[in-house]
Amino acid sequence: xxxxxxxxxxxxxxxxxxxxxxxxxxxxxxxxxxxxxxxxxxxxxxxxxxxxxxxxxxxxxxxxxxxxxxxxxxxxxxxxxxxxxxxxxxxxxxxxxxxxxxxxxxxxxxxxxxxxxxxxxxxxxxxxxxxxxxxxxxxxxxxxxxxxxxxxxxxxxxxxxxxxxxxxxxxxxxxxxxxxxxxxxxxxxxxxxxxxxxxxxxxxxxxxxxxxxxxxxxxxxxxxxxxxxxxxxxxxxxxxxxxxxxxxxxxxxxxxxxxxxxxxxxxxxxxxxxxxxxxxxxxxxxxxxxxxxxxxxxxxxxxxxxxxxxxxxxxxxxxxxxxxxxxxxxxxxxxxxxxxxxxxxxxxxxxxxxxxxxxx
Amino acid sequence: xxxxxxxxxxxxxxxxxxxxxxxxxxxxxxxxxxxxxxxxxxxxxxxxxxxxxxxxxxxxxxxxxxxxxxxxxxxxxxxxxxxxxxxxxxxxxxxxxxxxxxxxxxxxxxxxxxxxxxxxxxxxxxxxxxxxxxxxxxxxxxxxxxxxxxxxxxxxxxxxxxxxxxxxxxxxxxxxxxxxxxxxxxxxxxxxxxxxxxxxxxxxxxxxxxxxxxxxxxxxxxxxxxxxxxxxxxxxxxxxxxxxxxxxxxxxxxxxxxxxxxxxxxxxxxxxxxxxxxxxxxxxxxxxxxxxxxxxxxxxxxxxxxxxxxxxxxxxxxxxxxxxxxxxxxxxxxxxxxxxxxxxxxxxxxxxxxxxxxxxxxxxxxxxxxxxxxxxxxxxxxxxxxxxxxxxxxxxxxxxxxxxxxxxxxxxxxxxxxxxxxxxxxxxxxxxxxxxxxxxxxxxxxxxxxxxxxxxxxxxxxxxxxxxxxxxxxxxxxxxxxxxxxxxxx
Numbered sequence: 001x002x003x004x005x006x007x008x009x010x011x012x013x014x015x016x017x018x019x020x021x022x023x024x025x026x027x028x029x030x031x032x033x034x035x036x037x038x039x040x041x042x043x044x045x046x047x048x049x050x051x052x053x054x055x056x057x058x059x060x061x062x063x064x065x066x067x068x069x070x071x072x073x074x075x076x077x078x079x080x081x082x083x084x085x086x087x088x089x090x091x092x093x094x095x096x097x098x099x100x101x102x103x104x105x106x107x108x109x110x111x112x113x114x115x116x117x118x119x120x121x122x123x124x125x126x127x128x129x130x131x132x133x134x135x136x137x138x139x140x141x142x143x144x145x146x147x148x149x150x151x152x153x154x155x156x157x158x159x160x161x162x163x164x165x166x167x168x169x170x171x172x173x174x175x176x177x178x179x180x181x182x183x184x185x186x187x188x189x190x191x192x193x194x195x196x197x198x199x200x201x202x203x204x205x206x207x208x209x210x211x212x213x214x215x216x217x218x219x220x221x222x223x224x225x226x227x228x229x230x231x232x233x234x235x236x237x238x239x240x241x242x243x244x245x246x247x248x249x250x251x252x253x254x255x256x257x258x259x260x261x262x263x264x265x266x267x268x269x270x271x272x273x274x275x276x277x278x279x280x281x282x283x284x285x286x287x288x289x290x291x292x293x294x295x296x297x298x299x300x301x302x303x304x305x306x307x308x309x310x311x312x313x314x315x316x317x318x319x320x321x322x323x324x325x326x327x328x329x330x331x332x333x334x335x336x337x338x339x340x341x342x343x344x345x346x347x348x349x350x351x352x353x354x355x356x357x358x359x360x
Numbered sequence: 361x362x363x364x365x366x367x368x369x370x371x372x373x374x375x376x377x378x379x380x381x382x383x384x385x386x387x388x389x390x391x392x393x394x395x396x397x398x399x400x401x402x403x404x405x406x407x408x409x410x411x412x413x414x415x416x417x418x419x420x421x422x423x424x425x426x427x428x429x430x431x432x433x434x435x436x437x438x439x440x441x442x443x444x445x446x447x448x449x450x451x452x453x454x455x456x457x458x459x460x461x462x463x464x465x466x467x468x469x470x471x472x473x474x475x476x477x478x479x480x481x482x483x484x485x486x487x488x489x490x491x492x493x494x495x496x497x498x499x500x501x502x503x504x505x506x507x508x509x510x511x512x513x514x515x516x517x518x519x520x521x522x523x524x525x526x527x528x529x530x531x532x533x534x535x536x537x538x539x540x541x542x543x544x545x546x547x548x549x550x551x552x553x554x555x556x557x558x559x560x561x562x563x564x565x566x567x568x569x570x571x572x573x574x575x576x577x578x579x580x581x582x583x584x585x586x587x588x589x590x591x592x593x594x595x596x597x598x599x600x601x602x603x604x605x606x607x608x609x610x611x612x613x614x615x616x617x618x619x620x621x622x623x624x625x626x627x628x629x630x631x632x633x634x635x636x637x638x639x640x641x642x643x644x645x646x647x648x649x650x651x652x653x654x655x656x657x658x659x660x661x662x663x664x665x666x667x668x669x670x671x672x673x674x675x676x677x678x679x680x681x682x683x684x685x686x687x688x689x690x691x692x693x694x695x696x697x698x699x700x701x702x703x704x705x706x707x708x709x710x711x712x713x714x715x716x717x718x719x720x721x722x723x724x725x726x727x728x729x730x731x732x733x734x735x736x737x738x739x740x741x742x743x744x745x746x747x748x749x750x751x752x753x754x755x756x757x758x759x760x761x762x763x764x765x766x767x768x769x770x771x772x773x774x775x776x777x778x779x780x781x782x783x784x785x786x787x788x789x790x791x792x793x794x795x796x797x798x799x800x801x802x803x804x805x806x807x808x809x810x811x812x813x814x815x816x817x818x819x820x821x822x823x824x825x826x827x828x829x830x831x832x833x834x835x836x837x838x839x840x841x842x843x844x845x846x847x848x849x850x
Contacts, residue, residue, distance in 0.1 A: 003641035004648070008681070008688050017640055025629045026455065049630040050641045052394035052454045056447070057480040064444035064477070069449020071438050072418075076451070178723050179681065179696035181688040187636035198418055198436035199459055205375075206415075208437030211836050215382055218561075257723075264721030340726050353447070 005184045010178040011149040012037035015105055015169055018153025020045055025074040026052035028065040033117040034173040035107035038079035059087035066092055069101040071209055073197030075157050082123045092166055093132030097211035101160035105169045107176035110336045118175030118336020119257060127168050128284050137230045138284040139167035140149035140254035148178035154185050165234055174257040205316035224294045232288050234284030240288035241280040245298055248277030250352050253318050254307035255281050262307045265344040276348050289321040296322040303327040305348055327357045371405035373414050374432050381431040394594050396584030397550045403561050407568035416459045418452055420445040426498045443474020446481035451485045457626030460571040461488040468498045470590055471507040471531045482577050485542030485622030489567040489578040495586035503589030507531045510608055530688030534581050538738055545570055546579040546614040552598040578728040592704035632781045647821035648689045657808040667725050669710035669743050670735025682710035683736035685822040687715040687770055695723035733794055780843050789840035795819055796844020
């Protein structure tokens with residue numbers, strides 16, 4: 001049988017295609033706009049491959065079912081939007097503490113509270129900085145297109161498994177809801193069967209997973225190991241795209257839908273002769289510190305401009321990455337509004353005309 | 361010297377010595393004197409051993425005194441978040457059709473913070489057995505009120521005794537679960553006397569045997585002593601359970617069915633690439649073009665930005681999908697972005713479609729629009745300003761006035777899309793009428809060479825691509841398309 005591998009899909013659908021092609025065995029979730037199609041397409045597709053789809057009674061249950069499936073050595077995914085992610089946070093802390101891999105899709109909407117169902121990027125803190133209790137991190141992929149949603153669904157599992165940690169695919173309502181043409185990757189032939197799964201034995205003893213260490217020294221040792229792992233991730237897995245950064249006086253920093261807008265703004269400004277570029281983190285944990293530092297020290301760049309659908313969340317990581325050596329400006333909209341290309345372009349031109357502006 | 365034979369020794373399901381337990385004590389359990397957990401652990405271990413399923417059993421430890429059960433059982437073990445054992449158990453049971461899941465939970469874990477997870481798992485008839493330890497108090501945190509604390513019973517958080525007015529009545533878990541259809545076996549037992557322990561042993565064996573036979577969801581509630589927190593001795597705690605607890609929580613079997621009404625079949629995921637492709641990849645239809653095909657017309661050299669707006673039911677979003685599909689079939693990069701949410705539910709609908717040979721930046725169209733298709737007056741008024749000076753306006757002249765105050769630079773085309781669609785018997789094909797009109801306009805003004813011939817084919821292919829399994833829909837839309845083509849007046 002001959003197949004096509006090029007489809008027109010929504011971002012929310014593409015991430016499910018990617019996961020299934022990566023061999024994801026189970027999806028547990030609870031409906032929420034604007035992430036609903038993640039559950040819809042999972043419900044339609046997982047059972048066709050004898051894989052598990054279950055609509056859980058709550059976000060809390062869904063993520064705990066993920067713990068169970070992951071502990072059993074299966075590739076497993078859940079998906080939600082900000083409110084649901086808030087509910088999942090306790091169990092995400094457990095996943096991190098158990099060192100269990102799992103993929104969590106967050107299609108961000110307006111907050112706080114019930115907010116609205118339009119796009120925002122204001123889950124950055126709760127997802128990137130560890131929204132649950134204790135000191136832990138998660139891998140965070142930030143796709144900017146439907147193709148990258150598919151790719152993230154496809155590649156997230158192996159990276160989560162490599163480091164035995166949960167990972168988020170952090171997108172927004174626009175990336176989730178829009179359709180684009182996608183080229184599907186080939187189904188994986190990799191057989192995932194981790195040694196540590198709880199049905200296996202180690203030295204003749206049944207495996208077990210726990211997160212409780214009543215002795216202070218035991219827990220401290222354990223936490224040092226986790227932190228060491230996070231440092232390794234930060235060192236080895238930084239990922240970013242650079243767009244016209246070589247000679248840029250001003251570099252825009254943006255992810256997700258903001259990066260798409262920034263890309264158009266940069267293209268238009270370049271046509272007008274302005275030396276602007278964009279750095280787009282493809283992952284925000286680990287944050288692409290090296291790339292930012294290099295740009296900051298290039299001697300050509302005078303300032304950065306963060307574009308966010310949040311009131312300055314990612315900007316903190318940008319400032320830390322460059323140790324505040326250059327001014328870092330912010331352009332943002334909230335409540336589901338998206339900054340226009342014109343708005344961003346004007347701000348960029350104003351910053352360049354002010355020779356980079358004040359040190360932030 | 362004669363060899364000693366131990367007739368009733370420690371079950372082999374337990375470790376010989378409890379090396380996982382920190383500190384110097386490796387032979388005893390960590391439970392307080394007089395606690396019921398030790399007896400219960402032993403009964404469960406023996407049942408697992410008797411069924412010969414030790415190597416395939418996973419025991420879920422709750423938050424509570426039994427959190428460390430993995431110190432003792434040489435079975436798969438996991439200590440899960442407070443109250444979530446049945447949810448974790450669901451994930452395990454569905455993933456492990458050849459293994460056996462035991463959820464061991466206390467009263468706070470199961471009947472307070474985790475009541476929802478527990479009831480829902482029971483209601484789904486998950487393949488697991490739940491051992492519910494009811495000691496009427498929170499043990500690990502130091503004797504606070506539990507959902508099973510009796511009326512008037514004093515605890516550190518009910519110092520004057522449980523007040524029904526404030527705290528409600530204790531929850532009768534077995535009775536509640538007995539209202540659900542799925543569970544196969546529900547029994548309440550106690551650990552107060554040898555006779556009752558033997559009855560508990562029977563019930564636990566039954567629940568473990570049910571696991572092995574994959575009968576579904578079993579629940580055994582165990583009234584268990586916690587003399588330390590209830591500040592009682594061995595004698596008074598047994599009297600408390602037998603005379604007070606058992607009166608509120610009567611012992612006995614509530615249900616014992618030969619099989620569950622909910623049957624879970626073993627799920628064995630399909631991973632072989634050919635089967636996966638068959639499900640996820642569309643079959644190759646006789647449409648589309650070679651991968652190096654490029655439309656020749658000049659208009660395709662730049663990004664093409666199209667806004668379609670009107671109200672729900674006019675096929676606004678699917679018109680956009682149709683255009684995006686045509687683009688996809690001709691090797692363009694495309695984006696389709698709908699308005700979604702309250703705006704859509706309020707009746708209006710719009711979408712932005714961008715076609716480009718290059719990477720598309722923002723999928724949002726708020727300026728530089730090349731083509732606006734407006735199906736209502738409101739849509740026209742709202743989006744007209746986004747149109748480029750030479751951008752094309754197509755509007756539905758069956759519902760709208762001829763637009764005025766529009767700069768002469770805009771080519772404007774009115775099509776009676778709704779009227780024509782109604783004439784064909786379905787409002788739903790108004791969007792294909794518009795597509796037909798678009799074809800006539802583009803062929804007349806913008807397309808060059810072979811592209812003039814190709815547009816209609818691309819449309820027909822897109823219709824086939826979108827409605828592959830609905831031949832009557834394909835027919836109607838193609839008919840509407842050619843009616844639309846005829847309706848354009850230059």
